[in-house]
Amino acid sequence: xxxxxxxxxxxxxxxxxxxxxxxxxxxxxxxxxxxxxxxxxxxxxxxxxxxxxxxxxxxxxxxxxxxxxxxxxxxxxxxxxxxxxxxxxxxxxxxxxxxxxxxxxxxxxxxxxxxxxxxxxxxxxxxxxxxxxxxxxxxxxxxxxxxxxxxxxxxxxxxxxxxxxxxxxxxxxxxxxxxxxxxxxxxxxxxxxxxxxxxxxxxxxxxxxxxxxxxxxxxxxxxxxxxxxxxxxxxxxxxxxxxxxxxxxxxxxxxxxxxxxxxxxxxxxxxxxxxxxxxxxxxxxxxxxxxxxxxxxxxxxxxxxxxxxxxxxxxxxxxxxx
Amino acid sequence: xxxxxxxxxxxxxxxxxxxxxxxxxxxxxxxxxxxxxxxxxxxxxxxxxxxxxxxxxxxxxxxxxxxxxxxxxxxxxxxxxxxxxxxxxxxxxxxxxxxxxxxxxxxxxxxxxxxxxxxxxxxxxxxxxxxxxxxxxxxxxxxxxxxxxxxxxxxxxxxxxxxxxxxxxxxxxxxxxxxxxxxxxxxxxxxxxxxxxxxxxxxxxxxxxxxxxxxxxxxxxxxxxxxxxxxxxxxxxxxxxxxxxxxxxxxxxxxxxxxxxxxxxxxxxxxxxxxxxxxxxxxxxxxxxxxxxxxxxxxxxxxxxxxxxxxxxxxxxxxxxx
Numbered sequence: 010x011x012x013x014x015x016x017x018x019x020x021x022x023x024x025x026x027x028x029x030x031x032x033x034x035x036x037x038x039x040x041x042x043x044x045x046x047x048x049x050x051x052x053x054x055x056x057x058x059x060x061x062x063x064x065x066x067x068x069x070x071x072x073x074x075x076x077x078x079x080x081x082x083x084x085x086x087x088x089x090x091x092x093x094x095x096x097x098x099x100x101x102x103x104x105x106x107x108x109x110x111x112x113x114x115x116x117x118x119x120x121x122x123x124x125x126x127x128x129x130x131x132x133x134x135x136x137x138x139x140x141x142x143x144x145x146x147x148x149x150x151x152x153x154x155x156x157x158x159x160x161x162x163x164x165x166x167x168x169x170x171x172x173x174x175x176x177x178x179x180x181x182x183x184x185x186x187x188x189x190x191x192x193x194x195x196x197x198x199x200x201x202x203x204x205x206x207x208x209x210x211x212x213x214x215x216x217x218x219x220x221x222x223x224x225x226x227x228x229x230x231x232x233x234x235x236x237x238x239x240x241x242x243x244x245x246x247x248x249x250x251x252x253x254x255x256x257x258x259x260x261x262x263x264x265x266x267x268x269x270x271x272x273x274x275x276x277x278x279x280x281x282x283x284x285x286x287x288x289x290x291x292x293x294x295x296x297x298x299x300x301x302x303x304x305x306x307x308x309x310x311x312x313x314x315x316x317x318x319x320x321x322x323x324x325x326x327x328x329x330x331x
Numbered sequence: 332x333x334x335x336x337x338x339x340x341x342x343x344x345x346x347x348x349x350x351x352x353x354x355x356x357x358x359x360x361x362x363x364x365x366x367x368x369x370x371x372x373x374x375x376x377x378x379x380x381x382x383x384x385x386x387x388x389x390x391x392x393x394x395x396x397x398x399x400x401x402x403x404x405x406x407x408x409x410x411x412x413x414x415x416x417x418x419x420x421x422x423x424x425x426x427x428x429x430x431x432x433x434x435x436x437x438x439x440x441x442x443x444x445x446x447x448x449x450x451x452x453x454x455x456x457x458x459x460x461x462x463x464x465x466x467x468x469x470x471x472x473x474x475x476x477x478x479x480x481x482x483x484x485x486x487x488x489x490x491x492x493x494x495x496x497x498x499x500x501x502x503x504x505x506x507x508x509x510x511x512x513x514x515x516x517x518x519x520x521x522x523x524x525x526x527x528x529x530x531x532x533x534x535x536x537x538x539x540x541x542x543x544x545x546x547x548x549x550x551x552x553x554x555x556x557x558x559x560x561x562x563x564x565x566x567x568x569x570x571x572x573x574x575x576x577x578x579x580x581x582x583x584x585x586x587x588x589x590x591x592x593x594x595x596x597x598x599x600x601x602x603x604x605x606x607x608x609x610x611x612x613x614x615x616x617x618x619x620x621x622x623x624x625x626x627x628x629x630x631x632x633x634x635x636x637x638x639x640x641x642x643x644x645x646x647x648x649x650x651x652x653x
Contacts (some may be wrong), residue, residue: 049430050436080402
């Protein structure tokens, strides 16, 4: 069994490869909910939905998030009703938020709703939100504002400088049912090439998940979301400095840290463009390798998934039978 | 001041005429909420919205409800997600439900939300829901089922025979703020040509509204929704027999009853096709007249509004200055 800690687009592209390398039925994905947002009364889970849309080819191929062939009639009407259109909801996308929110209002936990949505989309792997409790990534800006992540990122285009990032609710949140068990029983755990600050940290900030990651016998391997000092997409370059980490592939791996020193990782995969960082990683006690990490087609993603598992001594075929 | 007790389409068409006959600023419309429905977690108020769409020319002209140039992307997606498409929500319409529901969830009362929606649409008259409390019209069928009104009407095309109609919650509901005051201060009260059983009765079933109607000094005039034994639109013919009323223009007026006998009405307007009923109405102590009640264009609706007010001795121009 393989467990993946995942954010949105980067993780989704990686999962497209992993599902080709490993039997999807053997994959559990623990998905960030820190950047979820409530808008017009709807619970929006961008990371869960990005993964769902990517794995079902519903995703908008150029935009890389949201739905292909999307329409915006509801957004246009909401604007006519006076709503500030800072966060665009497409009509197709909105139907999923309506479906999810109606179930949540009935008291169905997010993990159950997520399983329902995955089943309705025919997903063969298992998606779990990190928690059924609300964990909210808050951006504290240097000008003293306390913004929800989406408000800072989408609403303000990540322009305000970041003083601090808070995972509100994480300290008292419980892991969603199945998360701890999956981590305990895994053959390998993969940290997807997602934003360390707002995709992975809100997951590991849940104490029960952090404890399970510390105690699992499974090796933990991560993939750098930074290539040659640049983010592949997103805004990690605006956030890493705020948590004292350089925008550098090896530095991100070192920030996760080696398990022998109380860190998270057994191995770290970076791009060939960052091979000069391998020495620092090895010196820190990490298995590390440099390979092609851009996942422009599913075959490249499949190879990256294989390489990542093999780096920590896991045979993808054997993991798929686990 | 003129107060109108109103359902949906029939009332909306009448109001298009009344606003031409009387200064809209002098009109308060008390609108049925008994056929509101909660769907996908959204509060849908068909009668309030029909009136809003008609008075702003947003209404679908042939269908006579919902929005013109409507799209159905969200509905199609919800169907893909497994939802039974028994109640069609258009995308444009849905935006209004989202707006309303988000405010209601914040604890804003429906009457305040309604004022907000009316203002955003530039309505010159005042719309008030009958109550901020939930009043729910339930259809008890002869085969023993207890159906929400929309489920019976839209979901089952009014096919199941009706044993009884219940206005759940009405007995303990409070009139929305402003309703009682408007009735007390009115120069005239008009019962729109709406369904007596599921549009008007759920309003008058609220005890505070019934009491205000009993005690007001203003004359009360109603317009028949039945022409020559047929409903102009809708399903009143399926409901009137269940409450012991014939599907007949004069019979509906007599069922409302004359005020001298503890009923609701001072006057009743029916179509020229039903002039043979005038004698029975006069005999019951009602002012009554026969005129053209089909409102196929706004001018016919304007004349009907004038005739109705004049029947109970109210000068439309004077009422508009009230």
